[in-house]
Amino acid sequence: MSEALQQFLKKNVTALREHGLYNEIDTVETPNGPVIKMNGKEQINLSSNNYLGLATDERLKEAAITAVKEWGVGAGAVRTINGTLTLHDKLEETLAHFKGTEAAISFQSGFNCNMAAISAVMNKHDAILSDELNHASIIDGCRLSRATIIRYNHSDMDDLRKKAKEAKESGNYSKIMIITDGVFSMDGDIAKLSDIMEIAKEFDLITYVDDAHGSGVLGKGAGTVKHFGLEKEIDFQIGTLSKAIGVVGGYVAGKKLVVDWLKVSSRPFLFSTAVTPADAAAATQAIEVLMESTELCERLWENARYLQDGLRSLGFDVGKSETPITPCIIGEEKTTQQFSRRLFEEGIYAKSIVFPTVPKGTGRVRNMPTAVHTKAMLDRAIAVYEKVGKELGVI
Structure with a gap:
């Protein structure tokens, strides 16, 4: 290792550790369900994005096993050569139906x-x-495009309208796009898509919504765009297949013309091998489960409200979440890290989130209740929160 590299790494890793900002990576020794084992100890798992429990669902496992036996373990090529299997076509057709769009394209x-x-x-x-x-x-993605990036204040529609007007009237730009998360992952609040769409129509803006934390959660499972009834109007619906869907991969859903263009111009699609047959089959199965029934989605929301009400009643600050994402805001980074460690010692795995993921002074322990947690598990978590909160003077 070069001396310059060694000094750079030591200096910066040490600084992160001293300020309580170094993120320790934990290894899970069991499937990522509502209860997991880490360091040989069972933990109630409140840190997974496996919202609906589909990552360990028997239906998805069977679909993946069948696909491996029939198709093998890899697609064998990029999509544009001969890596597009009928499994990928079916996944994209199912995604488009699920999202209420003309077409969809899947990514890794x-x-x-x-x-x-x-x-x-x-x-x-x-x-x-x-x-x-x-x-x-x-x-x-914005940086890679080389477009001028204009940040607007979080969910501030007055600021968005002002900056959209300025950008449009400047005459400096060929196209203007507005991009927002559908659900913001650190605070659990929902983008104001109806207002955003109104502004987009006023100034002829391209609309782009990343619904990673909304798909499978809002809109009876179909996502944030469906929640607002805008699936025919939003230009780009982006999502992941690794959270509520429980597998891995991502997708863009929209007009057929949008998808046609992405298939010939988006570099990760052109230059990366397609997702495995098992992943494509399992993701398709998950989406079909969600289209057939809203039971898992309803159970997720029931558990989320139960946990949030329990934490609020103890005096914890759970922010202004409008979704199952439940931040327990502690504030100071080292205290936040300590809080998370004490939860772990008591059998509750809830990961601390600190700067730079969130602004300094807003450290939080983020809880992700799922459809497969039992009330007994959530009661245990609430009891431990009370114990640790009093111990550390947070409540």
Whole structure:
């Protein structure tokens, strides 16, 4: 290792540790369900994005096993050569039906979607209006496009309208896009899509919604765009297959013309091998489960409200979440890390989230209740929160 690299790494890793910002990676020794084992100890799991429990669902496992036996373990090529299997076509057809759009295109991850779609449509002659709390993958996708990035205050429609008007009237840009998360993952609030659509129509803006945390959760499972009844109007619906869907991958849903363009211009689609047969089959099965019944979605919301009410009644600050995402805001980074460690010692796995993922001074322990948690599990979690909260003087 070069001396310069070694000094750089040591200096920065040490600084992160000293300020309570170094993120320790934990290894899970069991399937990622409502209860997991870590370091040989069982933990009630409140840190998974497996909202509906589908990651370990028997129907999905059977679909994946069948696909492996019939199709093998890999697609064998990029989609544009001979890596497009009938399994991928079926996944995309099912996604389009699920999202209420003309077509859909699948990618290897949700992160890839934002890297692919934004840069395929926007360029240095364009501008992007981006919510200041958008996900890192949106930020990186915007940077890759080389478009002018104009950040607007989080969910502030007055600020958005002002900046949209300025960008439009400047005459400097060929196209202008507005990008927002559907559900913001750190606070659990929902984008004001109806207002955003109104502004988009006023100034002829391209609309782009990343619904990673909304699909399977809002709109009876179909997502945030469906929740607002805008599936025929939003230009780009982006989603992941790794959260509520329980598998891996991502997708863009919209007009057929949008999808046709992405299939010939989005670089991750053109230059990456397709998702495995097992993943395509399992994701399709998950979406079919959601289209057949809203039971899992309803159970998720019931558990989320139960946990949130329990924490609020103890005096915890759970922010202004409008979704099952339940941040327990502690504030100072080291205290937040300590709080999470004490929960772990008591058998509750709820990961601390600190700067730079969230602004300094707003550290929180983020809880992700799922459809497969039992009331007994949630009661245990609430009891431990009370114990640790009093011990550390948080409540």
